[in-house]
């Protein structure tokens with residue numbers, strides 16, 4: 359069977375993507391007649407020293423997976439920042455009704471949150487400069503749309519995969535690939551053909567590093583396309599790169615003195631947020647690939663914190679159902695067992711608010727799932743507040 363090695367939605371719902379030890383646990387518990395009411399909590403232990411926060415994403419998929427199961431699901435809103443040991447998602451129900459989904463639940467959350475968090479780091483680094491997600495080719499094509507969706511939600515200004523545009527209702531972005539220039543045989547001619555045949559609404563972004571010197575190729579393309587040239591893109595391989603910032607400065611100068619101040623300079627090719635910080639004074643936009651599409655995942659774990667209403671947990675994990683309280687001003691967060699607590703921020707003294715939301719009650723979704731645009735806006739609304747937590 360050629361299914362490209364993909365588990366489809368039905369396989370995930372049937373529990374086929376679970377780790378076998380959960381299936382064996384289910385078998386043992388069923389045969390022994392043990393089925394207890396539990397509370398299971400998802401949180402992350404340990405955060406990188408430079409970035410002590412993460413962005414919670416992937417919730418919509420978890421809610422769809424658990425809809426119809428006899429469980430209650432609580433979570434912080436998708437797109438919320440979180441810190442170490444903060445409960446991001448909590449499930450209450452009979453263990454046998456949802457236990458086998460632990461692998462899939464963590465997979466949805468860990469992967470989406472990793473991509474979203476990295477995209478936001480890049481956007482914070484870039485300030486008002488453009489960040490585009492171009493890394494779909496570094497992952498299995500079955501998840502290309504998912505990667506670009508969460509990259510966009512995390513703060514990327516655009517993405518390149520067509521399937522993601524179906525998920526987001528947004529047009530994809532792109533420049534031209536080296537293959538077009540190689541097949542036409544000349545950068546300027548390739549851009550003239552692109553200009554002749556592609557919808558005028560599409561921006562003309564020229565890749566100028568295929569054959570010749572970036573500066574001289576830029577001037578040739580600018581003189582051929584004039585006002586229609588929107589941007590040029592530098593994708594020079596590292597073996598030929600020299601100092602990318604100096605090359606871009608030289609191109610900027612030569613464009614400006616010839617009256618092409620409107621032409622923007624894009625850079626791509628193995629860049630991450632540290633390169634963005636280094637280059638943003640001269641580069642107008644960044645195509646970010648692997649560092650977003652293959653970002654380090656969040657290491658959430660999912661643990662029992664209550665059985666039959668009694669607090670219990672493994673060593674190293676605080677027991678009991680918890681609500682997450684957050685300071686609106688500085689984003690300080692603290693878990694507490696009281697639903698209506700009067701807790702004040704130790705830093706700015708403002709009253710903390712409970713941000714834990716009940717999304718599913720006995721299998722029924724009782725709170726509208728946020729659209730990607732709402733989640734993205736939530737993430738970007740905290741961009742400046744999160745900047746101070748970054749120690750680069």
Ligand SMILES: [Zn+2]
Pocket residue numbers: 685686687688689690703704705706707708
């Ligand atoms: Zn505060």
